[in-house]
Amino acid sequence: MRLLLVDDDELDRMAVVRVLQSPKLIKDIVHASTAVSALKLFEESTFDVVLLDYRLPDMECLDVLSKLTNHASKHAAVVILTGIADDEMIERDCIVAGAQDFLLKQELSQRHLTKALVHAQARHALNQQLMETYARLKFLAENDPMTGLSNRYSFEESLRTAILRAQRTESKVGLLFLDIDNFKLINDSLGHDVGDKLLQQVANILQTVIREGDIVCRLGGDEFAILVHDVEVETSIGILAQRIKDSLNNPITLSNTQHFISCSIGISTYPKCAQTAEDMLKHADLAMYHVKQLGRNGFHFFTEGLQERVMNKISLEQQLRSGTLQRQLLQYYQPVIDAKNFNICGAEMLLRWNHPTRGILAPIAFLDDVEELGFLSEIDSASRRSACQQLAAWRSNNIVDQDFCLAINAGEQSLKDESFQTSIKSDLDNAGLTGNCLSIEVTEGVLVSDFDKTSTILNKLKTFGVNVAIDDFGTGYSSMAYLKWLPASILKVDRSFVQNVPDSPPDCRVLKAIITLAKSLDLDVIVEGVETIEQARLCCQYGADMFQGYLFSKPLSPDDFANFVKNHHPGLFQASCNI
Template sequence: MDLLIIDDDTVDRMSALRTLKASGLQLETVDQTASAEEGVALATARHYDAILLDYQLPPANGIEVLQALRRIPRFSTAVLMLSHSHDEALALQCVEAGAQDFLMKSEVTAIRLKRAILMATERYQLEQKVRESHEQMRRLAEEDSLTGLSNRYYFDRALNEAIFWADAHHKSLALLLLDLDKFKDINDTLGHVAGDQFLQMVAQRLKSSMRKDDELCRLGGDEFAVLVPDLSSVDEVEALVARIFAAMTAPAVIEQQELAITLSLGVAMYPDCADDTVELMKCADVAMYRAKAMGRNQAQFYSRHFHDQVESRIRIEQDLKKALDQDQLVLFYQPQVDARSMALVGVEALIRWDHPDIGLIPPDEFIPVAEESDLIHELGQWVLDRACQQFSEWRQTSPKPFTFSIAANLSARQLKDTGLVDHLTQCLNRYQIPANQLELELTESSLESSLAALDMLKSLSSLGVNLALDDFGTGYSSLAHLKEYPFNILKIDKAFVQHIESEDQASLLKAICSFAHSLGYETVAEGIETAVHRDICADLGVKRLQGYFFSRPLPASELEARWIQSSPSILPPMKRH
């Protein structure tokens, strides 16, 4: 056993040595010193099993020396406090400060000292085990078991402490939020084991990008956070961001497959962007959302303007839920006319939102929000039901043969709705609508993001409804795969029509029409705004025309009055070539 005696009284030290020798303890080394400073130095330099510490060590006292000892890194020594005092309150203070025992020098005998040392070392070992157990529990509470990084619990505490320190020292810090792009696809295609391996690889690469004081945490799922304290310049953040993206350049190889690693990263600065932890997290999250909205695989710094846009989007989503329940949505209808006779041959149902505070909101402002949430399914079913209901009413009240069709739009996410076919079947049966008078329109971008929806399109087509490819010519379609889909109709995007002022400018439109007709598709031209547009499209064999030249989208009652109950008289005669 190795012991250290710290006592400024030479007589007391000698007495302690004699008592130790008489105790029968197996002593390897007994060092002694009269100086508190030297005692701390000795305890720092080597390990002792126990220290006999005098309470009176001018100019310090034993508690102050004990505190200095306990500040030694990895200090693991039992401490017995010795004193001439009989003060029980003092003894309690020493034990509370960390001493394992308190002995009065006048009562020290060989047997008592031996028992005290053995009990103190045993007590200390128990205390160490408790501390180690607490440390293990702390690690479990603060460490992410999958990646070994700090977890959300640790991060929240670290962020609060970092902001407190930054305020006290008038410093800045940066918060980076990172989200892996399309991580769900890895889980869905390769399984969760592969997904976990992917996260572990990403965590190691992120870790290699950090500086010594940067705090890297996994918040959960595929989301990570980096806390950059004591920031001197935004250049430090930009350098860190560059290192992070550089570390992700090489693909991850899992199950013999190369997987690209891309992430969206948002940066917010304190105190420039926020006054507290909650607002700082919100700002970093807004910046990360912006990175995703801008195309992913990039970093964006927080901006107030984009924050306002995000808050507006959140409000739209919240209000849209109410709109579905409170009947604030309405369908407008835009007529389609026969390119030769100018007779009404179809209408397209277009959703509008009659917001109680804002007024009419066009679909391009709220449909993208609905598509990012599950609201698009409920919204899509409402459109189909309401359009079919209105169409049924027109069929019953029309004074003339009812031959035109009605079209409604579908989104990419609706193609993944397993209940879509059943809902459409119910609508057709409930409102007694011939299936061939209903058209469903999808954009080319819907095909790009829904290649797996081919079976759904075939199921819809098997009901007898017509399928139209909207905005044709602007995106994904090609000769190689277009015929794989059961489309009957191609709607030529208005971009190919609106710039035309003479037939000489219609070469691209001619090519699109020739392509569509060679494959047997019926064609509809959108964006007809002039008589020139009308005449050129008619001469190219386009069957149906739609645009403001004929009519803007109208409420159901107005369309009925102008187009169904009577023939429109606003159309100028068609020019013949």
């Protein structure tokens, strides 16, 4: 045992040395006569026990005791030695301040002092073990074991503290919420070991990119967060986000193999975007998911518009689950015109939402969210069933003839529904209709999402006599492969190819090429978005088979559609188009 003996009275020090001469317990005794010299020796060397006199000429005992017991790296058991008469108050203060024992000089004996030093050292060693265990548990509680970064609990506490500090100093705080794009694919294809190593590399990269004092956290999975203190302008956070994005776009090498990743980053700031840590995290998360929806590999600041969209989506889901929205849906019908004689040859059924406060809403205002929430197949099915009944009623009342074809849109969720084909057959049978009076419209994006499965489903529909139309052609992949192999009989040219016709010669050439291509594949062509007689005339010249657009009619309610059919005069259009 190595002992530091601190006492300003040399005679007292010698008395202690004499008491400790015979035991082999003490290997070395170092003397100090002042608190300053003792602290200097303690800093420069290592001791097992410090025997500290209560009264020193240059510093209070409790102050010296505090410096010894709270030293950042040096640890030793401290025993207080005093010549003062037994004073329980002093003894209690010393023990509370960290002393392991309190001895009176007049009661010193070899057995007593040796026992006190051994017990003090043992108790101190036990305390050190407890402190080290606590430190390890604290680290585990506050840090992510895989990356060593702060975990969610610790990060949220740091964020709350940063907001409180920003309130006092009237400064700004930034939060970046980061998610690795398509990380599940990495785990599934390369294994979780590679995925974990990749996350460790990402953590290292993030720590090199941030400023000193800012905090990086792994929230869980492939999600990270960065706390930015003392933000001067929001553009500085945007610059940091761009730097992170660029750094993660560089290849990461693991076991001599390069891996390429990207990330989506959502950003929120205090006090502009949120007032609490919880809201900052929520808003940054919303902004990040907005980046995902835009195609990933970017960053976006939270805005009130994003919050409004989220609240609208929550309200929409509640209405869908209760069936309220479904009861407010209306079916409108837009006429399809035969290009040869300008007779009405069909119609496309289009949904409208009769919103209680916003009025009649077009599909663009709600249908994407309905699909994302998983209710589109259910709505498609109910709408198709109702539309078939409407067509049967029109035919029964001689509003339309037997050749009239009703077009209905089918989304990706409907095509994935195992009962899709049988439901259509059932809808036709229940309405007393044959398959040739129905056309199922499928967009290019839906086609290529699972080409083989979609092709199989549409081929089965063809056996019922149902027509298949490729909708919005030219806005998606426009692949010749699926045009050749799909059982489609109709191609619908998107309105974007018509809106600048005939004023734009390049647009005219593109439109003509699309129609010519479709005709070469024996497809009937419906041109959407025809709004002027000049556009109709040109489409006739290029070989289009049918028109659809506001030149003839906007989408109409069932009653208005019936009136439109009764009052339609093909001859007016024939004369204008020189037919």
